[in-house]
Amino acid sequence: xxxxxxxxxxxxxxxxxxxxxxxxxxxxxxxxxxxxxxxxxxxxxxxxxxxxxxxxxxxxxxxxxxxxxxxxxxxxxxxxxxxxxxxxxxxxxxxxxxxxxxxxxxxxxxxxxxxxxxxxxxxxxxxxxxxxxxxxxxxxxxxxxxxxxxxxxxxxxxxxxxxxxxxxxxxxxxxxxxxxxxxxxxxxxxxxxxxxxxxxxxxxxxxxxxxxxxxxxxxxxxxxxxxxxxxxxxxxxxxxxxxxxxxxxxxxxxxxxxxxxxxxxxxxxxxxxxxxxxxxxxxxxxxxx
Numbered sequence: 001x002x003x004x005x006x007x008x009x010x011x012x013x014x015x016x017x018x019x020x021x022x023x024x025x026x027x028x029x030x031x032x033x034x035x036x037x038x039x040x041x042x043x044x045x046x047x048x049x050x051x052x053x054x055x056x057x058x059x060x061x062x063x064x065x066x067x068x069x070x071x072x073x074x075x076x077x078x079x080x081x082x083x084x085x086x087x088x089x090x091x092x093x094x095x096x097x098x099x100x101x102x103x104x105x106x107x108x109x110x111x112x113x114x115x116x117x118x119x120x121x122x123x124x125x126x127x128x129x130x131x132x133x134x135x136x137x138x139x140x141x142x143x144x145x146x147x148x149x150x151x152x153x154x155x156x157x158x159x160x161x162x163x164x165x166x167x168x169x170x171x172x173x174x175x176x177x178x179x180x181x182x183x184x185x186x187x188x189x190x191x192x193x194x195x196x197x198x199x200x201x202x203x204x205x206x207x208x209x210x211x212x213x214x215x216x217x218x219x220x221x222x223x224x225x226x227x228x229x230x231x232x233x234x235x236x237x238x239x240x241x242x243x244x245x246x247x248x249x250x251x252x253x254x255x256x257x258x259x260x261x262x263x264x265x266x267x268x269x270x271x272x273x274x275x276x277x278x279x280x281x282x283x284x285x286x287x288x289x
Contacts, residue, residue: 008222009234015215017241020092022208023083024250026201030193031080034205035073036185041209042216043178050171059176061167068160068173069180071153076181078150085143088246089254090132093239093262094147097125099269101155109159118272125268131261136254170220233270 023034050057059065075098082091100122106112133144164173197205219235239262246252254262 005222006234008218010237012215012218012222013235013238014241015211015218017238017245018211019208019215020083020088020242021245021249022204022211023080024088024245026197026204027084029195029197029201029205030189031077031084032185032188032192033195034080034208035077035181036189037205038076038209038212039073039178039181039185041206042213043175043182045210045213046171046175046178050175053169053171055169055172057172057175059164059168059172061164064160064163065168065173065176066180068157068164069176071157071160072177073181073184075150075153075157076177077185078146078153082143082147082150086139086147087136087252087254088250089239089242089252089262090136090139090258091147092242093132093265094129094144095151095154096236096239096269097129097148097265098151098154098158099273100125101152102158103155103272105155105159106162110162115275118275121268121272121275123268125265125272128261128264128266128268131264132258135257135261174216174220233273236266236270239266 019038026034079091079095082094103112103114103118104122107114129144129148133139133141161173243254246254
């Protein structure tokens with residue numbers, strides 16, 4: 001079971017890397033339009049699947065399901081903005097500090113405690129974030145801030161997911177993201193800006209929607225197959241995927257000190273995951289932003 005969980009998490013990370021590649025490639029398509037297409041495809045899949053499983057469509061813990069939906073939509077929108085305006089590996093790494101915010105918010109929402117060693121690991125990760133910015137002129141403070149805010153809002157979404165663990169099926173939790181994002185981003189497409197996709201862009205939008213669902217399903221499978229302390233560190237292989245994709249397809253080269261910064265972020269987050277799960281403070285999350 002342990003190796004099956006690791007295989008699932010690696011597949012999930014790879015699927016998300018494909019999604020991020022599509023977002024980066026679709027530079028002429030507005031971000032709200034990309035989120036709209038991602039959401040409407042995910043919504044269609046979720047509706048069919050929920051009906052097949054005969055699950056209650058609206059779920060039970062509606063307050064936290066709605067919070068999960070709004071937070072997930074906001075975090076993803078901001079994350080996609082950073083993908084478009086900074087190197088892919090840097091944007092991905094900054095998003096990976098979301099577990100830190102998840103833990104910090106859980107102290108207020110779930111009554112959890114943070115140990116001294118965790119504070120040190122949080123500091124290490126944020127030093128890494130500053131190194132990513134400080135040694136790469138392509139990253140402005142504006143988009144660095146947007147990336148950190150995205151990670152913070154992701155922390156809200158993850159806590160909402162944990163609030164729904166005992167009340168709702170993972171698929172219902174996943175459903176609320178596209179259920180809320182589709183109409184809101186649809187209105188933005190009509191009132192703010194609409195760019196009609198051309199040729200390969202339609203294909204990439206479809207691939208993005210399908211691979212998003214694949215990533216969410218395999219992440220949930222991974223969390224069901226083994227304890228999160230053993231499998232979640234493998235999630236951060238996504239940074240390696242991002243570095244490779246950025247180099248091969250977009251000609252992105254990272255300064256060595258920025259790479260060291262990425263390493264510090266991952267080290268802080270991964271060690272925090274071990275400490276957190278060693279103490280069994282937080283249950284594994286089901287579903288994704």
